[in-house]
Amino acid sequence: MTVTSPAESAPPGGPGGELAELQPPRLMLDAPVLRACGLSRRYGRVTALQDVDVTLYPREVLGIVGESGSGKSSLLRLLNLEETPQGGSYHLNVPGAQGRDLLTLTRFERRELRVRHIGIVYQNPHLGLRMEHSSSGNVAERLVLAGERSFAALRQAGRVSLAASEFPLERLDDPPRELSGGMQQRVQLAKAIALKPALLLLDEPTTGLDVSVQALVLDTLRRVRRELGVAMVIVSHDLGVIRTLADRVMVMRGGQVVEVGLVDQVLDDPLHPYTQQLVHAKL
Template sequence: MIEPLLPEPLLNVDGLTKRYGRRLACDGIGFTLDPGEVLAVVGESGSGKSTLLSLIAGEVAADAGTVSYRMRDGVTRDLAALSVVDRRALMRTDWGFVRQDATQGLRMAVSAGGNVGERLMGVGDRHYGRIRATALDWLARVEIAADRVDDPPTRFSGGMRQRLQIARNLVTAPRLVLMDEPTSGLDVSVQARLLDMIRGLVAELGLAVIIVTHDLAVARLLSHRVLVMRAGRVIETGLTDQVLDDPQAAYTQLLVSSVLAA
């Protein structure tokens, strides 16, 4: 019997290492991510979660290791070998990055519609009517009223800014989205609404996502797999329910028990 061919990973992270002086922020991190899969990276503050995301995004240069990505033409390429122009094009089209602080992911002096439309212009769309119509459609999808399309994000609440940032990132139909603590600092009710929206869009669009979070409830709600980090190292990884319901590593057990005790 011929075994069915397994799909190639969308992303392959191998041996990523980063030092800041004597501190080891990431120590040989490796994993693969399949199309449509959601991976949660969890751990306490200072565990290396956000550094890992910055390394994958190419915002921080790794001391060692590689990040490879399967392009739309089916060819897997080492991202470090891409030109600056190609890397920027990839981040404008096939990748998204939702920041913890929405002010870092939005143009705060540009209107809500302009923030969404700017990414469309980055992929070559120059038809104003089509860009505005698409922006209005995406604002509706993230529950922002059409009459706010010309308002700048400075007039938006924290939750609205995050929803706008998501619209800005998803408008070009990326295949991979990085999320860094997207619900941190928001009120509980706002968090719940945002998480429900993220979960719906991820399922609808078949997105592959790497989400960094300190909140195990967020990991359980959104992710298929969990990667637990401590002091720059991967302590435990596996299917989300298996890891959170039956943690094997002492550190993971401590994380889970601290949530249960709260």
């Protein structure tokens, strides 16, 4: 029996060539790049997450949907090691972390792991960028945190990452505050992929963008996924974005996962009443 990865199952040719739609994985035999079990998070008396499990394979894109307050953003913060849950475990299959529960690492160890192996694009660019610094300087900041000190190397790496995110290089010295929302997201993406992370987290990356700009951002993400082999978790309220980009989708409500499966199966034939309500509300 022949088993294909998500990238290998992509159809050749067609409009956009290499940006052609990737087919969802039908069978995964590789070791997961991410495995989180029983994640629980409370803020005072409010339960944000309750016994949430997440598994993600190399090159796979997992979409997370749900209404406001369902726990999507809390989960993303935990996966980015920004917060610590009250329960659960979290493993990444990356150098230096195999077999280790990341929740037991020191703050310094988490920071090092996050810088080298996890990238994130926030819904609000102000959370991920220094708006007064140059765009190339924002990308270089991540490389400096990883230990790079050569100005020439930082400059070149910044150009490469910005080009990979399809950012116009004639504006690499412009600060994000002077850029459109779509270009700010491209700077965030360039910063996130500068060190070729194993995991890319995306929090509503197309919210507030024009439809044409959304399409360009999604095309860029698909190309980055294929060329870097990065696995992604994308949170979005837009089911069209999830259908376009994700292989699997996880539906959350009240801090719990109510349904998970292949995108077409869940969105075309939802089983849980809440998922049915969510899908029909978006039609």
